[in-house]
Amino acid sequence: MMLSYLVPVVVVIMLIAASFRILPEYRRGVVFFLGRFQAVKGPGIAIVIPLIQSMQKVDLRVITMDVPEQDVISRDNVTVKVNAVLYFRVVDPEKAIIQVENYVMATSQLAQTTLRSVLGKHDLDEMLTERDKLNDDIQEIIDIQTEAWGIKVANVEIKHVDLDESMIRAIARQAEAERERRAKVIHAEGELQASRKLVDAANVMQENSAALQLRYLQTMSDMSNKNASTIVFPLPLDIMDVFKQMKAQGTGSSAGSKTSPKATPDE
Structure with a gap:
């Protein structure tokens, strides 16, 4: 008789013990009652009745995802290999469980396709010099599409842009x-x-002839400071004016002798 009463008591105690779930601060539990969504519980102790209720845990911490290397053809027909890193977190556990089968896999595939489509609209120079702008564009597109899944994309960073050897030589x-x-x-x-x-x-x-004379003396001084065997005798610039006047007088006298009239036979 005691055994017949003991078995149900043990079963009830086991069911009660199995009903208690402990959720840490960074997790939430999405509870379903007979397959229908009931509530989001946590953190702390949550009671889930076995066989009637079920609970799926969701991590609310930021997830760091490495986007695999993608082959991208830029707008100027240059083939490059690009990889990136994605930071996101779940802000609505209900949508993350109900609206998408596997939100981590879905976000990864969306990040890969968005990375290829966005970079394909830009030139190679823009990929190398305007990474901040490209990161913002990719982050905005992914964030808009994952909003329906209860996911918030915090940041996207392009890590590497690998080029072929021929393209590296061309850029050089x-x-x-x-x-x-x-x-x-x-x-x-x-x-x-x-x-x-x-x-x-x-x-x-x-404007000032003395400036030319000073420059002439400075040039002579510079020449004398060098180790050269050339001997230079300074010549005053006024002497050149005398030679010019003598040349002008000689030219005038020769011109006058050429223009003098010839004597006639009568004279």
Whole structure:
């Protein structure tokens, strides 16, 4: 008789013990009553009646997902391999369990397709220089589509953009040509600035003849400081004016002799 009463008591005690579930702070339990959604419980102790109720646990912490390497053809027909990392978390456990079968797998597949479609609309230069903008675009698209699943995408970061060896060499040649172009432009700008300074210096020397004399003496001083075997005798610039006047007088006398009238036979 005691055994017949003891068995049901033990079964009831086991059912009661199995009904208690403990949920930590970072988890929630989605409870179903005879297959229908009943409530979201947690954290703490949750009572789930076996065979009548069932509960699926959902982690609310941020999930770090590595997006596998994807082959992407850019807008300028360059094939690259790109991988990224995705940060997301569940904000609505009810939708994450009811609206999608496996929210982690669904988010991963969506991230891969979005990564290919977004990067395919940009050039290679934009992929390399505007990563922040591309990250924001990818994050916004994924976040909008996963909102119905109760998932919030916190951030998307593109990690690597791998190129073929031929493309790396082409980019290196392009960079070298760009540096040569900049060097030529800088050299031309320097020549332009130097020519303007020379014009200013010439105008100053034209206004004051003493400036030309000082520049002449400075040049002589610079030549004397170098280890050279050339002997230089300074010549005053005023002597050149004397030679110019003598040349002008000689030219005038020769011109006058040529234009003098010839004597006639009558004279």
